[in-house]
Amino acid sequence: MRDVQICEVGPRDGLQLVRQVMPTQTKREWIEALARCGFGEIDATSFVPPQAFPQFADAAELVQTARAVSAQWRVGALVPNAKGAERAISAGAQMLYCIVSASHSHSMANTRRTREEQAEIVGAIVAQAKQQAKAPHVMGGIPTAFGCSLEGRVAERDVCQVAEALARRGVDEIGLADTVGYADPRLVRSLVKAVRSAVGPEMPIRLHFHDTMGLGLANVLAGLEAGVTSFDAACGGLGGCPFAPGASGNIATEDLVFMLEQMGLRTGIDLEHLLAATEILAAALPEERIRSHVREAGLPKVYGVAA
Amino acid sequence: MRDVQICEVGPRDGLQLVRQVMPTQTKREWIEALARCGFGEIDATSFVPPQAFPQFADAAELVQTARAVSAQWRVGALVPNAKGAERAISAGAQMLYCIVSASHSHSMANTRRTREEQAEIVGAIVAQAKQQAKAPHVMGGIPTAFGCSLEGRVAERDVCQVAEALARRGVDEIGLADTVGYADPRLVRSLVKAVRSAVGPEMPIRLHFHDTMGLGLANVLAGLEAGVTSFDAACGGLGGCPFAPGASGNIATEDLVFMLEQMGLRTGIDLEHLLAATEILAAALPEERIRSHVREAGLPKVYGVAA
Numbered sequence: 001m002r003d004v005q006i007c008e009v010g011p012r013d014g015l016q017l018v019r020q021v022m023p024t025q026t027k028r029e030w031i032e033a034l035a036r037c038g039f040g041e042i043d044a045t046s047f048v049p050p051q052a053f054p055q056f057a058d059a060a061e062l063v064q065t066a067r068a069v070s071a072q073w074r075v076g077a078l079v080p081n082a083k084g085a086e087r088a089i090s091a092g093a094q095m096l097y098c099i100v101s102a103s104h105s106h107s108m109a110n111t112r113r114t115r116e117e118q119a120e121i122v123g124a125i126v127a128q129a130k131q132q133a134k135a136p137h138v139m140g141g142i143p144t145a146f147g148c149s150l151e152g153r154v155a156e157r158d159v160c161q162v163a164e165a166l167a168r169r170g171v172d173e174i175g176l177a178d179t180v181g182y183a184d185p186r187l188v189r190s191l192v193k194a195v196r197s198a199v200g201p202e203m204p205i206r207l208h209f210h211d212t213m214g215l216g217l218a219n220v221l222a223g224l225e226a227g228v229t230s231f232d233a234a235c236g237g238l239g240g241c242p243f244a245p246g247a248s249g250n251i252a253t254e255d256l257v258f259m260l261e262q263m264g265l266r267t268g269i270d271l272e273h274l275l276a277a278t279e280i281l282a283a284a285l286p287e288e289r290i291r292s293h294v295r296e297a298g299l300p301k302v303y304g305v306a307a
Numbered sequence: 308m309r310d311v312q313i314c315e316v317g318p319r320d321g322l323q324l325v326r327q328v329m330p331t332q333t334k335r336e337w338i339e340a341l342a343r344c345g346f347g348e349i350d351a352t353s354f355v356p357p358q359a360f361p362q363f364a365d366a367a368e369l370v371q372t373a374r375a376v377s378a379q380w381r382v383g384a385l386v387p388n389a390k391g392a393e394r395a396i397s398a399g400a401q402m403l404y405c406i407v408s409a410s411h412s413h414s415m416a417n418t419r420r421t422r423e424e425q426a427e428i429v430g431a432i433v434a435q436a437k438q439q440a441k442a443p444h445v446m447g448g449i450p451t452a453f454g455c456s457l458e459g460r461v462a463e464r465d466v467c468q469v470a471e472a473l474a475r476r477g478v479d480e481i482g483l484a485d486t487v488g489y490a491d492p493r494l495v496r497s498l499v500k501a502v503r504s505a506v507g508p509e510m511p512i513r514l515h516f517h518d519t520m521g522l523g524l525a526n527v528l529a530g531l532e533a534g535v536t537s538f539d540a541a542c543g544g545l546g547g548c549p550f551a552p553g554a555s556g557n558i559a560t561e562d563l564v565f566m567l568e569q570m571g572l573r574t575g576i577d578l579e580h581l582l583a584a585t586e587i588l589a590a591a592l593p594e595e596r597i598r599s600h601v602r603e604a605g606l607p608k609v610y611g612v613a614a
Contacts, residue, residue, distance in 0.1 A: 152608035182607050184569035185528050213607070214562040214600030215569075218524040221492050248604060255521040262491035262522075293521030297555060300489050300520070301459035 012043035014238035033277035047084035063091035103148035123169035140171030147182030160198035181212020185222035216251035237291030319350035321545035340584035354391030367398035410455035430476035447478030454489030467505035488519020492529035523558035544598030
């Protein structure tokens, strides 16, 4: 029983900007520790080309690990194209995270394809998924939905057009991603409303915030008020997009869980176990800045619904 | 024309936990830089006993400086007792910030007086203020209104009783302070509603959040939704209460201004000038951690109502 669903994206988005390649064995320990927390979903890795992204060369192994350590969560991975989707499906991924940027410039920088070309690729991935006996869930993510450090403001109309294109191609869910941390609570309310009217009320919407300007949790609150109950977050506040200048970490899962539980909303996540998982990360990446208020301050005397 | 009033509390609350005594000349430069930002109110210092708190030995001088550099803002100061109020009034303070903690333990640790004794003192300060030709505004602050690191949860009933006691003694405004950073958006909504029914809709309510758990700006959003339009914040996110274990910095004024302006709410504050004021602080206190997302990330391409 959860009021809010949190997808842990640390092993995928969290590692995107980390230069030091984390040993596969450490990633496995981290994923095992995350499995103990009670997440309903994890973005376990990214099926980007291993030559260009050595951090994700062990993608198949990590999907297998995540599947093996828990039957309680849906194991997802980013798939940039048909080849990546094929690899992810073979490895046993239950969720394929595909993307079409709202900003043309970010789409070109990130995928070297226009938004239209990228939408075609998502269509092909949906077709691949549907051929499976048990079709993986296809998540259509929209990076730079709340603004772009290359283009500045991104028109709501452009985001809605991308969302419609994704819906038309059969994705199971739309993800609005604030890749560079430009979102504010008013924009969140307004964009969720606009996208919901573009794709219809049946299409689930997920929100993905980066905490660049410190507005991440305020944006989550605005999202909740707009009726969204599904959010991405990364353990230790790690993350960022290598093709979006100035992008910084995701909202920290620890802080998000803390806020929601304090508000009386059930996340299903054990915060003590989560803090233990973050320690694995912190020990493995001593050069990275771990940004989690809860980790730094410790849990207060008053915590959670029962307190 | 402002939609939201922000009181800069850096020179008072911000310096409370700073061990290094900042030279008076540096404080003056900082206050002059803050005067250029457009604040309508500043908490310029604290009239605590100078023997015990050398950081605030120059209180009178700073009130005079703040008065001299701008006629646009109301210059306030914390006054712990009648003696402090006398000194503040002589120096020209236009706002007296008095306190009665919601938590008995915090009241004893901070003032060595019970809440009832402290409320009597506030009554005496109000009487002193009213004797002046131009009576200073008396702000009745309630530390630990959202929880206490000594006692844990603080009952809403206790906060309402303190608020009623302050209102009865004639304060002009009630401030609900989250001294240790335990507030969450649900509690903010609930407590503002409860206090408003206790003291009546005519009494202005101000909110004061610390960002210990990273929920500061989400709490501001909840406060705005509850109808509050007046908030404290400290430049660089400095601050904390020496008698509240675990207390950390205030919400950073830079981040608060950024969020509000992005939402289309006018604060009257020039963020570029504010960032310049923070640099004075950062240079003067190299050992302190300056916590401001906006300072760290820089202003994005998209900023403010006109963007």
